[in-house]
Amino acid sequence: MRQGHDGFPDDLVEGGPQHPSPAGGWWSTAYERMRRFSGRRPWLLDGALAAATGAVSLGIGVGDSTGLYRDFDGPAWALTCLATLTLVGRRRAPVTVLLLFCAIWAGYITLGYHPVVNSSGALLALYTVAAARPAGPTVASASVPALVWLYGGLLDRQGSLLAALTQSLVWPAVVCYLGSAARRLNERGQQLAALTEELRRDRQELARRAVSDERLRIARDLHDVVAHHLSVVSVQAGLAWYVLSTDPPAARSALRTVRDTVGEALTEMRGMLGVLRPGQPEITDSPTPEQPAPGLARVDDLLSRIRAAGVPVRTVVTGVPRDLPPGPDLCAFRFLQEALTNVLNHSGxxxxxxxxxxxxxxxxxxxxEGPRHRSRRLPRPAGTGGGRGLIGMVERARQYGGTVRVEQDEHGFTVRLTLPTSPPPPSPESHAARR
Known part of the structure; x- marks a missing residue:
């Protein structure tokens, strides 16, 4: 696990998951600035923290006026500065720096100087080890400053051995606990960052799927609209050409149907493409009352176009008619549109x-009922080869929990759509009958 630029875990500096900074005011701003600075100038921050620790040690050594220890002379200055200098590299090699610092500290105590002078640097180095290493190496490393501390108590004839023993156990234990807590917090932060990244990728994948599904839905709608209307246009245009010289009124009627069918197709396509081009009122206007949105309410118009193309169509309605939800309603209309287009293209x-x-x-x-029941032979629409209409019907029905079945016999084809619906609300008469 990498360690932060100031000896703390990486979540407190650059490169790791960022924990919330203290809330409010100048403290939050100062914390954020320090974190950014530590990411840009790691060695400068390490040097500044080591210098601050060295200043504390030098201040304790110079200010000692008890006369119980050797005067803070030149060698004391040199050893203290040398020990402080090792703290600059504690983030790179925490265990090595701790051992080297404790060796210099032990030599300092052996020369008769005040043992407390360099204790703050030893605790800082131990914290770095606890924040960067697992519990086993941390406990082993903590025994080194504890032994040096106890060694200083044994050489100090004026001090209490019990107090030195207590300090050698308590202070390293407290520092190890704080460092280990920071390490665990950093690990949880890294796990949280990994989960956040995974959730971000999942959201992106869901967004890509939603876009893909929407494109597929629009493609199906365009297929249904284009295939149906162009089939009607092809039949009517062929009929007009067929009877142009022999029956001009029939040709004019066929061309009128072509004109109306093309206009309706353009209207539907503008409505669908308006989803892809938001903010344009001329495209995204809602259907007018005279031309409702595609649904079972427009089945009569659909059947009229098919009949005008020369296909005799009979309608049978059973049960109690009721409005379907918008999704299943559009699904049912597109099913009828595709199925009747197939009849127009392949049977008639x-x-x-x-x-x-x-x-x-x-x-x-x-x-x-098959081609042999056609009232008259009409020109076959161009380009009526195999397509993906049936696949589109099946996929569209599956979106709403429905099914599509195709049956064939010697007479023709039967295509059946089944969509689950909510049961109709009970009528007032049924309530009265139950009472």
């Missing part, structure tokens, strides 16, 4: 559309 025979409103589901069935 008499077709029965059944809309069955059951209490817990809605079933739409499109059954054609």
């Amino acid at each position: 025979g008499a077709t029965t559309v059944t809309l069955d409103h059951q209490p817990d589901q809605f079933v739409a069935t499109v059954a054609d």
Whole structure:
């Protein structure tokens, strides 16, 4: 585990998960500035902290006037500065710095100087070890300054051996606890950072999936609109060309149907593409009351276009009709549109559309009776090869928990859509009957 630039874990400096800074006022600002500075100038910060520790040690040594220890002379200055200098590298090699510092400290005590002078530096080096190493190496390293402390108490004839023993046990234990707590906090911060990154990637993946699903939905809608309307246009244009010289009124009627179908297709496509181009009222306007949004309310218009193309269509409605939710309503309309377009492209025979409103589901069935029942032969639309219409119907129904089944016999095809629905609310008459 990497260690912070000032001896603290990396979560307190640059490069690790950042914990919240103290809240409020100048202290929060100062903390943030110090953290940024430590990331840009690590060695300068380490040197400043070592110099501060050395200043404390020198102040204790110079200010000692008890006369119980050797005077703070030149060698004392040199040893104290040398020990302080080792603290600059404590972040790079914490255990080595602790051992080297304690060796200099022990030599300092052996020469008869005040043993407390360099104790603050030893505690700082021990904290660095506890903040950067597991519990086992930390406990082993803590025994070194504790022994030096006890060694100073044994040489101090004026002091209490019990007090030296207590200090050699208590202070290293407290420092190890604080350093280990900082290390555990840093590890939890790193785990939290990893989880945060994973959640960020999951959100991005969900966003990509949502975009992909939306593109797929728009592609299906465009397929349904283009395939249906162009099929009608192709049939009507072929009919107009076929009867242009022999039956001009029929040709004009076919061309009128082409014009209306193209206009309706453009309106629907502008509405769908408005989702991709927000902020343009001329594109994103809601459907007018005269032309509602695609749904079962527009089934009559759909059937009229199919009948105008020369396909006889019969409608059967069973059960109690009721409005479906917007999603299933659009799904049912697109199903009928795609199924009738397939009849127009591949069969053209008499077709029965059944809309069955059951209490817990809605079933739409499109059954054609094959080409041999066509009232007259119409020009076949161009480009009516195999497509992905059935796959699109299945996927669209699956979004709402529904199914699509296709059956074929010697007469033709039957395509059936089943969508689960909520049961209708009980009528007042049923309430009265129960009472």
